Amino acid sequence: MNLIFLGPPGSGKGTQAERISKLLGIAHLSTGDMLRESVARKTSLGQKAQEYMETGELVPDDLILGMIEEKLCSGGWEHGFILDGFPRTIRQAEALKKMIAKNEKEIDKAILLSVSDAEVMRRLSGRFYCPTCKIGYNYPMRLPRQKEHCDFDNTKLVRRPDDEITVVRNRLEVYKRETAPLIDFYRKELILSEIETDDGPDKVTEQLLKEIGKAKKSDSYKDRCPN
Numbered sequence: 001m002n003l004i005f006l007g008p009p010g011s012g013k014g015t016q017a018e019r020i021s022k023l024l025g026i027a028h029l030s031t032g033d034m035l036r037e038s039v040a041r042k043t044s045l046g047q048k049a050q051e052y053m054e055t056g057e058l059v060p061d062d063l064i065l066g067m068i069e070e071k072l073c074s075g076g077w078e079h080g081f082i083l084d085g086f087p088r089t090i091r092q093a094e095a096l097k098k099m100i101a102k103n104e105k106e107i108d109k110a111i112l113l114s115v116s117d118a119e120v121m122r123r124l125s126g127r128f129y130c131p132t133c134k135i136g137y138n139y140p141m142r143l144p145r146q147k148e149h150c151d152f153d154n155t156k157l158v159r160r161p162d163d164e165i166t167v168v169r170n171r172l173e174v175y176k177r178e179t180a181p182l183i184d185f186y187r188k189e190l191i192l193s194e195i196e197t198d199d200g201p202d203k204v205t206e207q208l209l210k211e212i213g214k215a216k217k218s219d220s221y222k223d224r225c226p227n
């Protein structure tokens, strides 16, 4: 099962991809996490990507495609994958299709996690994480027991630098301009589903599993080919 989770920042792609990848035993590939790791390790990719990430702009396609190609070539996704944060432009989507076709694979489903702009602003302004164990907290939904400190290792919680309000606004604009056109791209490929994310993370996981179950029942390309 090869899945794409689409959606604006704060729609819960990362949280859900982590849960579903564990439940299905498939790989979770997050370009945001890969880039943050490259920035932390000060690799040449990380140094090039940092300024784009800090302002909420997209990292150029060529850098992202090189990173993804390397990841896919290194294997570990034979049982399937969830792509979280990729593709984010039409060019990335077209390149992805070609890359996985080389392995005689295809995307089974692209699932859009919908959320309003106001809810994105609310969720991201309350988002904190532990820099040591990477556990996430959310005010007021998931509070740490001790104010601003991680429940597991007591490290002081921090915010992602791109969760600052002006950067979030730009990330939303960039999403609408560059990434939202993928909704139509995957609708035309007949593999798009949409899930509302207002009802809390557990309900979203439940709905995702239902959608993925439906895709499994008719997973041959011919079953969904209109001709």
Ligand code: ADP
Binding pocket: 008, 009, 010, 013, 031, 032, 033, 035, 052, 053, 054, 056, 057, 058, 059, 060, 061, 064, 084, 085, 086, 087, 088, 092, 162, 171
């Ligand atoms: P979000 O919460 O906005 O979905 P991510 O963690 O997926 O955040 O990405 C963080 C940042 O990393 C983005 O704002 C962008 O600068 C960069 N990035 C991640 N994935 C891509 C991609 N596929 N193409 C271009 N830039 C990307």
